[in-house]
Amino acid sequence: MRYLPQTAADRAAMLADIGVKTADDLYKDVPAGMLLTKPVNLPSHQGEYTVERTISALAAQNLHADGAPFFLGAGCYNHHIPSTVDYIIQRSEFLTAYTPYQPEIAQGTLMYLFEFQSYICNLTGMDVANASMYDGATSVAEAVLMAKRVTKRDNVTVVDGLHPQYLDVLKAYLTHSEGTITIGDKADDTTACVVVQTPNFYGEVVDLKPLRALCDKTGALLVVAINEIVSLGMLPAPKEADIVAGEAQSIGVPMSFGGPHLGFFACKEGYIRQMPGRLCGETLDADGKRGYVLTLSTREQHIRREKATSNICTNQGLCALAFTVHLSLLGEEGFKQLARLNHEAACDLADALAKVPGVKVLNKTFFNEFTVELPKNSADVVEALADIGIIGGLALDGNKLLVTATELTTPEHIAAFTAALKEVL
Amino acid sequence: MESAKVHHMTPEQPAFMAKVPNNKALMLDEKLLFEQSTKGRMGVDLPALKGTKSRTGLAERAKVGLPEVSEPQVVRHFVRLSQKNYSIDGGLFPLGSCTMKHNPRLNEKMARLPGFARIHPMQPDSTVQGALALMHDLSHWLTTLTGLPGITLTPAAGTHGELTGMMVIRKAHEAAGKPRKIVLVPDSAHGTNPATAVTCGYTTYPIPTNEKGHVDMAAFTKAVDELGEDIAAFMLTNPSTCGLFEPDIKNIADKLHSIGAWFYCDGANFNAIVGKVRPGDLGVDVMQFNLHKTFSTPHGGGGPGCGPVVVSQKLIPYLPVPRVEKKGNTYSVVTKDATSIGRIKGFNGQFGMMVRALTYMLSHGADGLQKVAEDAVINANYILAHLKDTYHVPFKSTCMHECLLTDKRQKETGVTTMDIAKSLIEHGYHPMTVYFPLVVQGAMLIEPTETETKETLDEFIATMKKIAWDAANGNADALHANPVSAPARRLDEVRAARQPVLRWQTA
Ligand SMILES: Cc1ncc(COP(=O)(O)O)c(C=O)c1O
Numbered sequence: 001m002r003y004l005p006q007t008a009a010d011r012a013a014m015l016a017d018i019g020v021k022t023a024d025d026l027y028k029d030v031p032a033g034m035l036l037t038k039p040v041n042l043p044s045h046q047g048e049y050t051v052e053r054t055i056s057a058l059a060a061q062n063l064h065a066d067g068a069p070f071f072l073g074a075g076c077y078n079h080h081i082p083s084t085v086d087y088i089i090q091r092s093e094f095l096t097a098y099t100p101y102q103p104e105i106a107q108g109t110l111m112y113l114f115e116f117q118s119y120i121c122n123l124t125g126m127d128v129a130n131a132s133m134y135d136g137a138t139s140v141a142e143a144v145l146m147a148k149r150v151t152k153r154d155n156v157t158v159v160d161g162l163h164p165q166y167l168d169v170l171k172a173y174l175t176h177s178e179g180t181i182t183i184g185d186k187a188d189d190t191t192a193c194v195v196v197q198t199p200n201f202y203g204e205v206v207d208l209k210p211l212r213a214l215c216d217k218t219g220a221l222l223v224v225a226i227n228e229i230v231s232l233g234m235l236p237a238p239k240e241a242d243i244v245a246g247e248a249q250s251i252g253v254p255m256s257f258g259g260p261h262l263g264f265f266a267c268k269e270g271y272i273r274q275m276p277g278r279l280c281g282e283t284l285d286a287d288g289k290r291g292y293v294l295t296l297s298t299r300e301q302h303i304r305r306e307k308a309t310s311n312i313c314t315n316q317g318l319c320a321l322a323f324t325v326h327l328s329l330l331g332e333e334g335f336k337q338l339a340r341l342n343h344e345a346a347c348d349l350a351d352a353l354a355k356v357p358g359v360k361v362l363n364k365t366f367f368n369e370f371t372v373e374l375p376k377n378s379a380d381v382v383e384a385l386a387d388i389g390i391i392g393g394l395a396l397d398g399n400k401l402l403v404t405a406t407e408l409t410t411p412e413h414i415a416a417f418t419a420a421l422k423e424v425l
Numbered sequence: 426m427e428s429a430k431v432h433h434m435t436p437e438q439p440a441f442m443a444k445v446p447n448n449k450a451l452m453l454d455e456k457l458l459f460e461q462s463t464k465g466r467m468g469v470d471l472p473a474l475k476g477t478k479s480r481t482g483l484a485e486r487a488k489v490g491l492p493e494v495s496e497p498q499v500v501r502h503f504v505r506l507s508q509k510n511y512s513i514d515g516g517l518f519p520l521g522s523c524t525m526k527h528n529p530r531l532n533e534k535m536a537r538l539p540g541f542a543r544i545h546p547m548q549p550d551s552t553v554q555g556a557l558a559l560m561h562d563l564s565h566w567l568t569t570l571t572g573l574p575g576i577t578l579t580p581a582a583g584t585h586g587e588l589t590g591m592m593v594i595r596k597a598h599e600a601a602g603k604p605r606k607i608v609l610v611p612d613s614a615h616g617t618n619p620a621t622a623v624t625c626g627y628t629t630y631p632i633p634t635n636e637k638g639h640v641d642m643a644a645f646t647k648a649v650d651e652l653g654e655d656i657a658a659f660m661l662t663n664p665s666t667c668g669l670f671e672p673d674i675k676n677i678a679d680k681l682h683s684i685g686a687w688f689y690c691d692g693a694n695f696n697a698i699v700g701k702v703r704p705g706d707l708g709v710d711v712m713q714f715n716l717h718k719t720f721s722t723p724h725g726g727g728g729p730g731c732g733p734v735v736v737s738q739k740l741i742p743y744l745p746v747p748r749v750e751k752k753g754n755t756y757s758v759v760t761k762d763a764t765s766i767g768r769i770k771g772f773n774g775q776f777g778m779m780v781r782a783l784t785y786m787l788s789h790g791a792d793g794l795q796k797v798a799e800d801a802v803i804n805a806n807y808i809l810a811h812l813k814d815t816y817h818v819p820f821k822s823t824c825m826h827e828c829l830l831t832d833k834r835q836k837e838t839g840v841t842t843m844d845i846a847k848s849l850i851e852h853g854y855h856p857m858t859v860y861f862p863l864v865v866q867g868a869m870l871i872e873p874t875e876t877e878t879k880e881t882l883d884e885f886i887a888t889m890k891k892i893a894w895d896a897a898n899g900n901a902d903a904l905h906a907n908p909v910s911a912p913a914r915r916l917d918e919v920r921a922a923r924q925p926v927l928r929w930q931t932a
Contacts, residue, residue: 001793003527003721005878006800014807014879018823023799026806026823027701029670034706036795040569045790048531055784059540061555063548072545075771082469084500086537089725092514093507096528099727101520104850104911108510109726112503115457118928122490128927131727134581137771168768172745175766176595176626205481234479236486247771256536257556258546258772259581260729272925278727283921286906286914289447295921301584301616302861306629311620314582314717318725321503328458328499329468332491337471344477365482386549394547407471 001045063389065255069413071349071393073369073404074201075136075163075227076258077250080408085252085325089318099278099314103293104285109317110292113280116320119327123229124244125237126266130277131294132316133263136247137166140195140225141173142265142276142310143245147193147221149274149309154179155190157220159211161200163227170195185211187218197225197246198238202402203363203370205235212240229264230406231367233339243267252326253319262319273299276310338407342368345405352414353403356421362400369404371396376425384424390417452912455505459929462492468499509912510726511855517881519808521827521858521870522615522666524696524718529788532721532781541780546772550757556776557756560749563783567733570794571712572705575741577748578733579774583693586713586732587621587660589745592766593736594658594687594711595625596743600764601685605657609648611640613667613862618660618691627657634864638667638820638829640677649680656684662691663707664698664825666862668805668870678708687711687740695719696874697802697826700795710737716775720782731778745769800875801826804882808871811886815893819865827872831865840896840904842867847915848892850908854885 006014011023020026027035046054065078072078089095093108100106100113113131120129133139144156156174158167160183171181179192187194194215198206208224215222224238226246238244249261265277272279273296281295301308330338346368350361358375374381378395385392393403405414447454479485494502511518518525536542544553564576580586591608598604608622610629619629630648635641640661649656659681663671671677678688690704692712696719698704704712716722717730724730736744742764750759758773789797802825809818809828817833832842846856846869858870873882895904908914 001789001796003529003789003876004793004796004800005876006803010879011800011803014803018803018806018810020806020823023803026802026825027670027698028823029672030698030702031672031675031707034675034702036701036703039700039791039795040703042566042569042791043787045793046787048788051784051787052531052535054787055535055559055780056538056540058555058559059535059538061553061558062540062544063552064539064543065545066539066543070545072547074547076545076547078543078545082496084468084496088500088503088507090533091504091507093510093512094503094726095533095723096513096515096525097510097726098518098520098523098525098724098855102511102846102850102856103916104847104908104913105509105511105855106726107912108506108508111455111457111506111509113727114927114929115459118457118459119491121928134585134729135771138581138585138769163771165768165771169770172592172767172769175592176624205483207483232486233489234486235481235483237489254542254777255545256542257544257553257776259770259775260731260777261771272927279925279927281921282926283917285916289913291913291916293916293918293921295918295927296925298922301620303616304620305616306619306623308616308620308623311584311588311617311624312582313584313617314715314724314728314730316729317727318723319729321726325499325503327491328494328502329496330491331462331467331469331493332489333493334467334469334471335489335491336486337474338469340474341471343479343481344475347477347480350480365480367481383549383551386552391545391548391552 068389068391069416070391071403071417072391074394074402075247076255077228077404077406078255078408079250079406081252081254082326082329084329085322088325089322094318094321100294103291107291110280112321112324114282114292116324117280119324120264120266123232124266125239126244127269128272129264129266130275131280132320133265133277134315135259135261135263136227137169139245139263139265140166141170143223143243144170144193144195145173146274146276147223147243148177150271151192151219151221153190153192155192156181157187157191157194158183159185159194159196161202161204162195162197162225163201166225187214187220189218191218191220193221193223195223195225197227199228199231199367203366205365205367208238208240228368230339230342233335234343234367248323252322260316260319262316262323272296274309275299277312277315341407345407345409346370349403349405349409349414352418356418358425368406369402372401372403374399374401374425381424385420388420390420392417451508453505455502457929458492458494458502461494461498464493466493466495468494468496516853517877517885518855519857519871519873520855521872522693523858524872524874526721526874527876528721528723529785532784535784536777536780554756557749559783560779561751561756563779566786567714568735570699571735572703573712573735574738575736575744576733577744578779579745579770580713580732580734581770581775582728582730583713583715583732584617584621586734587617587691588624589769590689590711590713590734591621591625593740593743594689596766597740598657606655607652608657609659611661613665613864614660614662615666615691622660638669640671640673642673645677646680649684653684656686658687658689660689660691662694664694667820668824668827668829669820669822670825674707693718694826697798699798700791701798705737710740716778716782721785722778722781729775729778731775747773797875804873804875804877807882808873808886812889815890827870829865830869830871832867835893835896838896838901840901842869844904845869845892848904848907850911852888854888
C-alpha cells in the first residue's frame with residue numbers, strides 16, 4: 001500500500017517494543033464483539049491509474065464551462081484564474097501546512113493572511129477583516145449574529161434581492177435565537193440590522209445611502225452582502241456599511257460545483273472584539289523583527305468555549321491564498337480593468353438579448369448579471385439549451401431568467417446563445 | 426600622519442549598508458507586496474476596453490488601494506513566503522487531534538479535472554450526473570464505514586458538521602414535543618463542542634474526566650439521573666481528546682437513549698478506528714467527519730475542510746438540504762424537504778474536498794483503511810512506549826492514535842511544554858498539540874499518523890529525549906530561548922493583542 005510505509009517487520013518490531021502481540025491488542029477498550037474482524041463491505045485498494053480512471057470517468061460525464069457557452073452566475077462565477085495561482089497554492093509549504101498555531105514556522109501563511117485582510121479592507125472600505133469564512137452564505141449569517149450581539153436587539157430586516165440560498169442559511173442559523181426576519185425596507189428600534197445585497201440577486205445595483213439613513217435613524221447596523229466581489233473594481237466601496245460580508249470565489253477560486261469557495265467578513269473598527277473567525281496581526285519577535293501571529297483569540301472557541309463569538313475553527317485558508325495571489329497579479333489597475341471587462345461583456349450580452357424577439361431585459365442597472373423576461377417558462381428553456389450544450393443562466397420563477405457574462409464571455413458565445421434562444425423560444 | 430589617524434577610527438558605515446537585505450542563505454527576508462508596489466507594474470495582460478458607457482447607475486470607482494507588481498514579483502513573493510512555513514510534505518507534523526497525514530497528489534489532480542473544477546452548482550442536474558454520482562458514492566463509503574445510514578455532505582468543516590448535527594438533534598426533539606435544554610460536554614472536549622451547543626440554543630453541563638482519562642461514569646450517571654429529560658444530547662469525542670477509547674461507550678449510549686437523549690460523537694479522531702469499529706454499532710446517533718483529517722484532504726494552512734455528518738435512522742428526516750438522490754440510474758438534487766433543518770451552507774458544500782476524499786478511499790480500499798487505523802495506533806503507542814520513562818504520562822494505558830504526555834518532570838528545572846514545543850521547532854519538527862486537552866496540565870498531545878516510517882519516529886523519539894536531557898542537565902536557558910534558527914523567534918502575542926495591527930496601512 002503506497003501510502004503506508006510500515007513493513008511487516010517494522011510492525012512486529014514496534015509491537016514488541018510496545019509489549020503487545022497484535023494491533024488488535026491495542027483496541028482492548030472496544031466493547032466485546034464490536035471490533036471488526038474483516039474489512040467492511042467496500043472495494044479493496046487500487047493502484048493509482050485504476051483510481052484515476054474511475055474518478056476521471058465521473059468527471060467526463062459533466063458539461064463544464066470550458067466546453068460550453070456559459071451564462072450562469074448567481075453567486076458562483078466563471079472567471080479566468082491565472083496559472084500562477086494554482087502553482088502557488090499547490091506548493092507543499094502552503095498546501096500541507098496546518099492552521100498557523102506555531103507562528104515561528106508559519107510566517108508564510110500568516111503573512112498572506114495579513115495581506116488578505118488588508119486587501120479585503122481596501123476593497124470593502126471597512127477597517128478590519130478576518131482571515132476568511134466558509135462561504136458567502138454563512139458569512140452573511142455570521143454578520144447578522146454579530147449585529148444581534150452588538151445591538152442586543154433581535155429582529156432582522158432583509159431587503160428583497162438577497163441570494164435565496166443566503167436567506168435560507170440565515171433562517172437556519174437564526175432558528176435558535178429570538179426575533180423575526182422581515183423582508184422589506186423598514187426598520188425600527190428593535191431592528192438589529194438591515195441586510196442588503198449589491199448588486200442584488202437579480203443583478204440590480206443598490207444605492208446604499210437611503211439604507212444608511214434608515215440605520216442611522218433606528219440604530220440598526222447595515223450589513224452589506226456582496227457575492228460578486230469583482231464588482232468592487234467598478235462600484236464604489238460600500239463605506240455606508242457597518243459590516244460587509246460575502247463571497248470572494250470570483251478571484252482565484254474555481255467554481256468546483258459550489259465549493260470550496262471563499263467567504264469574507266469585514267467591519268468597522270469598533271466591532272473587532274465581536275467578530276467571528278480568525279484574525280492575523282502584526283507584532284515583533286524576540287529579536288525585535290516584524291512578524292505575524294493569530295491574535296485576539298479570546299473571542300474564539302478554543303479559549304472562550306461556550307462564550308465564543310462563533311464556533312468556527314478550520315475555515316478557507318488556501319482559498320484566501322488563491323485570492324491573494326490572483327488579486328496581487330491584477331493589482332490596482334488590473335482589478336479595475338477586469339471589472340470593466342465584465343461590465344462591457346454584460347452590456348454586449350444585454351444588447352444582443354434585447355434583440356431576440358420576445359426577450360426583454362428587466363434591469364435598470366447591472367454589473368455583470370441581469371434578469372430577462374422570456375416568452376416561455378425559463379426552466380424549460382434552460383433544459384432545452386443544456387441539451388444543445390449551452391449553460392443558459394438560472395431559471396427564476398415563471399418566465400424570468402438570470403444571465404451572467406464575465407471576461408471569459410466571447411462574442412461567439414453570445415452569438416451562439418442568441419441563435420439557440422431563437423430556436424428554443 | 427593624517428592617514429594613520431584615519432586608519433585608527435572605526436570607518437563610518439557606508440550608505441549601501443542600509444540596503445543590504447537581512448538574508449541568511451536560504452532564509453530570505455521578504456516585505457509585504459504593498460511595500461514592493463511601483464506604479465505602472467501589472468501581473469496580468471487584459472484585453473483593451475471598448476469604452477462602453479457604464480450601466481451600473483453609480484459613479485465609477487477611482488481607487489481600490491491594491492499594490493502594483495509584475496508576475497515574476499508575485500511568484501517570488503509567495504515562493505519566499507512559502508519557505509517560511511513548515512509542512513507535512515517537508516517533515517513530521519505530530520499535531521494531536523489534527524491528523525496531519527500525507528496528502529496524496531493524486532487527490533489534487535482529480536479535483537482539478539475540468540469536469541469537476543469547472544462546473545457550476547446550479548447547472549441542470551442532467552449536465553452534472555458524474556459529480557452527483559461522486560457525491561452518492563462518497564456517501565455510500567462514509568455510511569458503510571460508520572454503520573450509520575443517513576448522511577449530509579454539505580458542512581464546510583468539522584465544526585460546521587457539529588453545528589449541523591446538533592441542529593438535527595434539536596429539530597428531532599422539537600418534533601417530539603420539546604427541544605430540551607442541556608447538552609452534556611466532557612471537560613476534556615474541544616472548544617468547538619461547547620461553542621456549538623450554545624449556538625444551537627443549549628446550555629452546556631460539564632462531565633469530568635476520571636483519573637484514567639475516561640468519562641467519569643459516576644458523574645455522568647448522576648447528571649443523567651438528576652437532569653433527566655432536560656438533557657438533549659451528550660457530545661463526546663471518541664477516541665477522546667486524551668487519545669483513549671471510551672470503554673463505557675456502550676453504557677453511555679444506552680443510558681442516554683433511556684432518557685430519550687441523543688448521542689453525538691465528535692469524529693475528529695476517527696482515524697484511530699476507521700475500518701475497525703463502526704460508531705453506529707456503539708450506539709452513536711450522530712457523528713461528523715473531518716475529511717481534512719481522516720481522509721487526507723490537505724489542511725491548506727487553515728482550510729478548506731469538509732465535515733460530512735452521518736446520523737442514525739430516526740434522525741434522517743431532519744438532515745439539511747441539498748441531498749443527492751438516486752432513482753434508477755439517474756441522480757438528482759433534493760433542495761426542498763419539509764422536515765429538514767433547512768440549508769446550512771451555500772450550494773453543495775466543499776465539493777472539491779469530496780473528490781479528494783473519495784479518491785483517497787478508492788486508493789486505500791476497505792482493507793487499506795483498516796491498516797490506516799492500525800498503523801496510526803501502532804505508531805502512537807511506539808512513541809508512548811519509548812517516551813514514557815522520560816516524560817510524565819498522565820493516564821497509564823496504551824493509547825489510540827495519539828499519546829498524551831506532560832511537562833511535569835521537566836518543570837522541576839523550569840522547562841515547560843511551551844519550551845519543549847519551541848525546542849522541537851529548533852530541531853526541525855512541528856510541535857505536537859500543546860496545552861490541550863485543558864484538563865491535563867502542560868499537556869502534549871502527539872499524533873504521528875500512519876504515514877510516518879519507523880526511522881522518522883525513532884529520530885523524533887531521540888529528539889524528545891535530548892530535549893528532556895537538556896532540561897535535566899542545566900540547559901534550561903537554551904530551551905527557553907528556542908527557537909533561534911527558525912524564520913522568526915518567539916513572537917510577542919501580548920503586543921499583537923494589546924495594539925492590534927490587522928492590516929497594512931501607509932505610515
Ligand atoms: C476534537 C476536535 N473537534 C472538532 C474540531 C474542529 O474541526 P474543524 O477545525 O474542522 O472545524 C477539531 C479540530 O481542530 C478537533 O480536534
